Amino acid sequence: MKTVLKELKKTFSIDSVLQQKDRTWFITVQREHAVPLLNHLQSIQGFTHLSLLTAVDRIEDNRFELAYILFNHYEKVTLGVNVLIDRDNPVMDSVHHLWRHAATHQRELNEMFGISFPQSPRNSESFILEGWDSMPPMRRDFDTKEYAEDRFFPRPGRTTNDPASFMKDKLYPEGE
């Protein structure tokens, strides 16, 4: 894997490399280099399997972090390619020409995070949120509780307990 990374660094600008486990690596690349890099990894380095394409909302940095998790079946190595994109204008190039099922992931990302992939087929069609008219629900500034309470007619009389204090009272009623 180290030789692969050395080779990658010759052609692509890689911002950071992180080895999480023996056979699990994560690299961060610039947005412009992402699709050529993924193409290179798929066709030359043998990372033929796109396990997952998902996003993380880095609201503090005003960024979305896209994570392409790739797997190499010959070397049994997992490689995550992280791409940071702007949160105010979340547009990313599609990779559905490399992996056809990426179109489904991208459709879901468009619905749940509002990240649009203009070249991806049927990208703006809704998946499960038919007729959704609010902020994309997986963004971290979306308040699910508030949304559900003013929309779904909550039944009165529902109580909740803070798990920590509830269990403390239950197990140690006299104190520590």
Added chain:
Amino acid sequence: MKKKDRSRREFLENAGLSDPEKELFCNAKPRPSKTLGKYMEGFLNWSRANSLWILGYGTGCGAIELRPLMTARYDMFRYGIAPRPTPRQSTVFIIGGYASVKTLKRIVRSYEQMQDPKFVMGLGSCTINGGMYWDSYNTINRLDHYIPVDVYITGCMPRPESIIAGFEELKNRIRKGYTQGANQYINNFDWYKRNQKQIIKDWNMPDYNW
């Protein structure tokens, strides 16, 4: 129907449909069905209670409990309960657990297509108050705001035994004459429709699915 009655009939707007589609669907407003005499209803209710046909539409995780109920171990056929493939043939609609907004649209459609009299069973705590998904952005909290519910079965998930107990409760209710769920829906039609349309934003079906 007499002629003077026809002029007083109310029609539905079907605002969600386009003009060519409007011609394809019936726009008559549903009317409550009349009950027969006391003794005839009593006989009918006895026979209704002994042949409950459920709609085979599992809307949530609770539908997984209907499979052991159908097969040899719990064997619901000995209680006169059988699954049917279409809403036209079924009398009991089991809402199996949480219902997302997308599913609710299909639930409303299937419920309206069922023949009168029809009964609804809410399975699990999700249909009562939202259960563990009470603060979710996509699952409804109270089922009885959208369709009338006859019996609720608590649990997360309810075991097949409790579903059988729920069926026994439903049978007792039917024998006592509580069979007016469909009429309750039609009498409070505007209230139910308002609640449904508050949740379902892309209403692209007729207002009542005949």
